[in-house]
Amino acid sequence: MALIVQKYGGSSLESAERIRRVAERIVETKRQGHDVVVVCSAMGDTTDEFLELAEKVNPVPPAREMDMLLTAGERISNALVAMAIDSFGAEAQSFTGSQAGVLTTERHGNARIVDVTPGRVQEALDKGRICLVAGFQGVNRETRDVTTLGRGGSDATAVALAAALHADVCEIYSDVDGVYTADPRIVKNAKKLDRISFEEMLEMAAVGAKVLMLRSVEYARAFNVPLRVRSSYSADVGTLVSGSMEDIPVEEAVLTGVAHDRSEAKITVQGIPDNPGEAAKIFRAVADAEINIDMVLQNISKLDSNRTDITFTCPREDASRAMQILKGMSADWQDVLFDDHVGKVSLVGAGMKSHPGVTADFCEALRDAGVNIELISTSEIRISVLIRDTELDKAVRALHEKFQLGGEEEATVYAGTGR
């Protein structure tokens, strides 16, 4: 008998019929003799509807009240799933984030979990009940106010609960049935991975694989909670995310997959005087605006001008704000350029460490496909390049084929996941 935490995304819960299907799966797990804790996201479009309503009432709604509003969504879905479970003859009890002991930082709208004290959940489990915990929400320690956890918050709730309850596994259910070697919508023979290490999953999530949010993988790795990525609509066992890359014997270490990302924009500051502190000035200004920078490139200065260029990428949604800030700075730069027609393609895999030719193969594959590289960034187990966004699909296919990541069958196509 194991203790299993299951997390269901919003699209798996978007109607009464889907809620009943999810409930059936939960009851089945319980009938197999396991203890089950379930974390549900808000149903389908609930969150968007709330945001729209709030916008009409106040275009700049106070964050505390926004959290009070949004957390209603998970209460609704959890209560409905509990009712559905009851109809299948099992006993269920739902908990708000606060009742489940999810304690967070003060920051409304984007709080972090600081502790989970699931005493009431454990009690209910001991009585043989299936426990449902509202995802994406907690209560802050100082004022006991309701908080939300930002993007990926329900996954974070599930992983944190799994850690606190010493669960055997945390299953993440969505409409994706696992982690693939590439997006099956782009690469027809993309292969589902049976297993992937935390480090590889972190790299994949960081460079655009949307199946798991970076923060929940980080959390799972820190507390060593095995994750299983599964589909709500199939019996497939999905992909197990667990263990360290170090545990994989060198001979078995392979390349994991190709990820891509269309969500970034590129900003270039031209003609920067080549003095110490000029780059710091740029990055401090952007950091103060809480804009995350991803890739960075600084050209060496041309000998005749004593000026240099700095290029960086950041989320597209923050790019115009970054532009405003940089244009508004009184600095002796020649120009600030903006480009949102870029895409990033990455190759990830522990095998990279033991195969020295990977970078060369990578660049050759893109050259053969006629794709021009604008920026390169690497880690120990990853290579990422910035290219034109129109060439992204072609690049993903070329790399996937070059490194022979494909399977023999066509993959089932997946869509995006909820929060």
Added chain:
Amino acid sequence: MALIVQKYGGSSLESAERIRRVAERIVETKRQGHDVVVVCSAMGDTTDEFLELAEKVNPVPPAREMDMLLTAGERISNALVAMAIDSFGAEAQSFTGSQAGVLTTERHGNARIVDVTPGRVQEALDKGRICLVAGFQGVNRETRDVTTLGRGGSDATAVALAAALHADVCEIYSDVDGVYTADPRIVKNAKKLDRISFEEMLEMAAVGAKVLMLRSVEYARAFNVPLRVRSSYSADVGTLVSGSMEDIPVEEAVLTGVAHDRSEAKITVQGIPDNPGEAAKIFRAVADAEINIDMVLQNISKLDSNRTDITFTCPREDASRAMQILKGMSADWQDVLFDDHVGKVSLVGAGMKSHPGVTADFCEALRDAGVNIELISTSEIRISVLIRDTELDKAVRALHEKFQLGGEEEATVYAGTGR
């Protein structure tokens, strides 16, 4: 400077635009220098939508989970009103029933308030904030589970909070602008009352006046909280419900109004052996099924048969259940009859005590209108009769005219109120 508790019904909050209008009124009250605590019902049809969804997921949903689901409605409306208040430049803070210290009995779906400990609300008031409390909900003492308060629960929340905070007045806002001498949809010149005593309001509420729920009037009377019934859409001061009937000088005591009720059904048990305990048997069975009985009539037994008939009325929605129970009992009765084409019309007023001819005038008015009386029930300050439902409007008009309750102007028509 006063402390004012305001309660807004669901129809006053059914859209973003109405929410902003309500917020404006709240801020205006605050700007007049008062402390303001607001209790909001769920927006418009939210509760019905939740009930429909629950029904699809589980036709017999567990009560605890139903409460978790339904209480989301008031969280949503309160957070939105708080946001709207913020947009008008005032500071607002919303509270769940639990955060506001609304403690209830265990019973899910129909809990009673046992105590209110509004420490956090008082703290926020002291900081100059407008406080919003989610109506219709609380938390039970033993298990700290979320409960709902049943019909009229938001009014009850408002009155209980007003009592606990020693508020000067509790204003009940809906689409009705006061308590009328009769339903203005039936009686064109029905008059809005400026003031009515608790006892009279209790009788009016008990016999069908829908503007206030019986339980909130009982609560207000017990804690001596003045109520003011007002409309969300006008500046009219509405009707003040306060003080005891005893305080009204005899010479000024008048008749308050005519109320009617279409929500009851009549059940007659025929041919009951005229032995002690037969009536008790009937009423115990109905009481055990938690069905409230209103009027009761027992005919004297006919000399030749030694059998009698008992007639009673109960809510129409419970009538078929009552029929099943009575038909299923092994008793020596001749028949059980059912009639849901009945209506009740009542005259209420403290003046009844000092005017002995009221009952005679009442019966004559109905006789002159050609209305047949099937059942009569009276209290110290009320006369109610059961008649055919098709004759209800005619009877209301006849009584209203006979006792000269009308004003000179035509009344504005009102609709039903939310929970």
